[in-house]
Amino acid sequence: MPPAANAVAPGFTLPRVGAGSVTLADLLRTGPAAVMFVTEDCPTCELALRRLGAAGADLAVVCEADPAAAARLAQRTGFAGPMLCEPAPYETSRAYGLEAVPTTVAIAADGAVTAAVVGWDAPALSELLGIDLPADPPLRKPGCAAKSTYDAAQLAADAAGSDDDPEAMYELGWTDGLPTIAPTPQRVAAMLAGRDPAHSLGPVPPGMGEATLERVAACAVLAGCRPEHFAIVAAAAEAMLEPAYNLHGQAVTTQPAGQIAVVNGPVRATAGLNAGMGALGPGTRANLTIGRALRLLVSLTGEGMPGRLDRSTLGQAGKVGVCIAEDETRSPWPPLHVEHGFAAGTSVVTMLAGDAPLTISEHRSRTPEALAAALGWAAATLWSPNWFPIGAATLFVICPEHADTLAAGGWSKADVREAIWHAVRRPAGELRHGEFPDRVERAPDAELIPKWDSPADIVLIVAGGEAGRFSAVYGPCVGMDWKPVSLEVRCDT
Amino acid sequence: MRYVSPYDPAVSAPVQPAPRPDALAGRTVALLDISKNRGKEFLDRIEARLRDHGAEVERYAKPLFSRPASGELVERIAGRAELCIEALAD
Numbered sequence: 218m219p220p221a222a223n224a225v226a227p228g229f230t231l232p233r234v235g236a237g238s239v240t241l242a243d244l245l246r247t248g249p250a251a252v253m254f255v256t257e258d259c260p261t262c263e264l265a266l267r268r269l270g271a272a273g274a275d276l277a278v279v280c281e282a283d284p285a286a287a288a289r290l291a292q293r294t295g296f297a298g299p300m301l302c303e304p305a306p307y308e309t310s311r312a313y314g315l316e317a318v319p320t321t322v323a324i325a326a327d328g329a330v331t332a333a334v335v336g337w338d339a340p341a342l343s344e345l346l347g348i349d350l351p352a353d354p355p356l357r358k359p360g361c362a363a364k365s366t367y368d369a370a371q372l373a374a375d376a377a378g379s380d381d382d383p384e385a386m387y388e389l390g391w392t393d394g395l396p397t398i399a400p401t402p403q404r405v406a407a408m409l410a411g412r413d414p415a416h417s418l419g420p421v422p423p424g425m426g427e428a429t430l431e432r433v434a435a436c437a438v439l440a441g442c443r444p445e446h447f448a449i450v451a452a453a454a455e456a457m458l459e460p461a462y463n464l465h466g467q468a469v470t471t472q473p474a475g476q477i478a479v480v481n482g483p484v485r486a487t488a489g490l491n492a493g494m495g496a497l498g499p500g501t502r503a504n505l506t507i508g509r510a511l512r513l514l515v516s517l518t519g520e521g522m523p524g525r526l527d528r529s530t531l532g533q534a535g536k537v538g539v540c541i542a543e544d545e546t547r548s549p550w551p552p553l554h555v556e557h558g559f560a561a562g563t564s565v566v567t568m569l570a571g572d573a574p575l576t577i578s579e580h581r582s583r584t585p586e587a588l589a590a591a592l593g594w595a596a597a598t599l600w601s602p603n604w605f606p607i608g609a610a611t612l613f614v615i616c617p618e619h620a621d622t623l624a625a626g627g628w629s630k631a632d633v634r635e636a637i638w639h640a641v642r643r644p645a646g647e648l649r650h651g652e653f654p655d656r657v658e659r660a661p662d663a664e665l666i667p668k669w670d671s672p673a674d675i676v677l678i679v680a681g682g683e684a685g686r687f688s689a690v691y692g693p694c695v696g697m698d699w700k701p702v703s704l705e706v707r708c709d710t
Numbered sequence: 711m712r713y714v715s716p717y718d719p720a721v722s723a724p725v726q727p728a729p730r731p732d733a734l735a736g737r738t739v740a741l742l743d744i745s746k747n748r749g750k751e752f753l754d755r756i757e758a759r760l761r762d763h764g765a766e767v768e769r770y771a772k773p774l775f776s777r778p779a780s781g782e783l784v785e786r787i788a789g790r791a792e793l794c795i796e797a798l799a800d
Contacts, residue, residue, distance in 0.1 A: 374713070391716060405714040422778075426718030435716040466776025517716040697776040 218314050219322060219333040226252075226324045227312035231279060231301040234288045239301055244277055245326050251276035251346055253321040254310055254363065257286045261337050261360035265319045266294035268339070268353075274298070274346050276321065281307055281364040305372060310365035318360050321345060336360045391439055393509065393516060393537055400435035408434040408447050418451070419458045422465035423527075424520025428454060432518045433510075439517075440510035440538070446488050446503055448708045449540075449566055450510045453478045456568040456702040457511065466697035467570045468521035471528050474694035475536040476511055477571050477612060479678060481543050481554035482564030484706045490542035494682030497541060497574060497614065497689060508538025533573040535691075541680060547617045548679035549624035556630065557703045564706035569612050569676065570699050571691035575599070580686045585623045589636035592619070592688060597641050597668055599692035603653040605643060605666040609693035610674050610701050613637075616681035616688045634672035641668040676701065731793065735764030740791035742779070743771040749797035756795060 220226060228241045244250040253276050255262035269276065277299040280287035287302035303309050313322065323331045323345050334341045337358040339350045367375060382399035386392050414431035421428045430451065437450045457464050457476060467474045480490055491501035498504055515521045523532055545552040554565035577595040582588035592613060600607050615623065623633050646662030657666055669675055731737060739760050743749045757767045770787055772779045787794055
């Protein structure tokens with residue numbers, strides 16, 4: 218309770234925003250004084266400061282905050298009177314028995330409390346301060362809990378949420394190195410859009426933190442996602458946690474493996490994904506933030522932070538996150554999710570594991586055979602030049618002009634895969650240099666060893682701008698026993 | 711202001727390693743081959759050195775380095791050995 222009338226007002230010495238410090242005795246030197254306690258993030262306190270400042274009220278304000286936050290509050294509300302500040306542990310507020318803010322205490326020149334008003338109460342404050350506040354609504358409004366009432370856990374959470382969100386995120390370590398958006402309860406609730414925050418997708422390797430939807434949503438907020446992106450993030454997170462994907466191996470390896478999300482179906486449009494010019498980035502929020510949210514889930518919830526449980530020797534920029542939309546309209550072939558057995562109208566995310574993309578420029582090949590061979594041979598040194606077969610799914614992103622050339626004459630995706638696979642084979646005897654698999658060791662010199670175990674390891678999607686014969690291939694994460702995993706993106710849950 | 715943490719507080723506590731033993735004589739040491747290249751050669755040498763110090767040595771292996779050891783394997787090792795060394799070779 219605030220001090221009763223006639224009680225002795227506790228003395229204080231507090232920093233004043235912009236100039237030195239102020240004591241209670243300073244305030245009483247010229248007669249009675251009024252002191253109003255506020256916090257920075259209380260709407261009623263802001264209302265009170267705006268109205269009292271406009272009315273020219275003569276009072277000192279004690280803000281339960283650090284000097285920077287108190288200064289910002291004064292600036293935001295236009296309050297020009299003395300603004301004192303009291304960072305944690307709020308000894309002065311405690312001495313005044315503060316329970317709520319705003320609380321205004323009138324003090325006589327001899328230091329005795331004459332009256333106190335809790336909350337915004339225009340008539341009572343008019344009387345206490347000897348001014349005429351306008352009768353604009355609201356005349357009365359309750360405030361917020363004083364920070365001096367917080368328990369240890371609330372104080373810790375409050376300390377974590379400083380007034381500078383991006384810097385606070387860095388201080389907490391909730392980042393991949395780039396600035397992140399603070400996951401406030403309001404933003405996380407908007408991201409969840411009614412989904413059960415406690416619903417768990419399972420433990421996230423390598424640290425095995427539980428991926429509740431609330432934590433997945435927090436990662437999505439941190440990454441900069443919009444709520445319309447979250448259905449993809451949630452489905453992709455679920456796909457990553459399938460045992461077949463072996464996220465554990467990808468997350469801790471010395472390889473530069475990142476997680477690659479390929480999105481198909483109508484959700485590409487509703488999420489605003491770019492499958493056209495510059496499809497592999499940068500430039501489009503959905504592509505960049507969805508991939509980043511998935512990686513933050515691994516680094517934060519899964520505790521696979523680079524340099525700690527993530528032991529990647531070099532890393533690569535794609536480990537910040539990769540999300541690619543297939544251009545199903547421009548592709549001459551059935552899209553990836555249809556190949557994986559989904560209906561064309563279903564939204565699907567497919568998770569792959571891969572290295573940074575290698576661009577393949579090929580402007581001269583005019584036959585499907587020549588182009589398939591060029592694409593394949595460009596990929597022949599992935600992982601290591603003599604590592605045949607590579608032993609993992611390899612994602613080729615075929616640009617529209619290349620797709621046209623490959624589809625000419627009726628080539629299907631299966632034909633393209635077969636042609637690439639068939640083109641890139643080398644005699645075992647030529648591969649026995651440096652690092653090579655056991656199969657090369659055992660094979661006769663003349664045996665042709667393919668770069669991929671089978672054509673099925675060659676994954677093809679179409680994306681990119683109309684002009685330019687540049688495709689790309691993502692070298693796979695190798696030796697980790699992972700498989701691509703596709704899951705439906707359900708926008709109604 | 712409060713933020714929603716992306717972390718699971720249940721797993722954030724650091725795990726403390728077991729105290730280092732004063733001597734190896736008479737102790738049972740588990741050597742776990744995670745199936746990385748040349749892990750066996752590495753553990754062969756470690757086994758010989760441990761036996762020189764009077765330790766009992768038991769060898770274990772998990773089928774694939776990139777997946778965690780099964781709970782059953784961890785329990786088996788914990789039930790028999792006082793110390794464990796993992797081979798992470800390449």
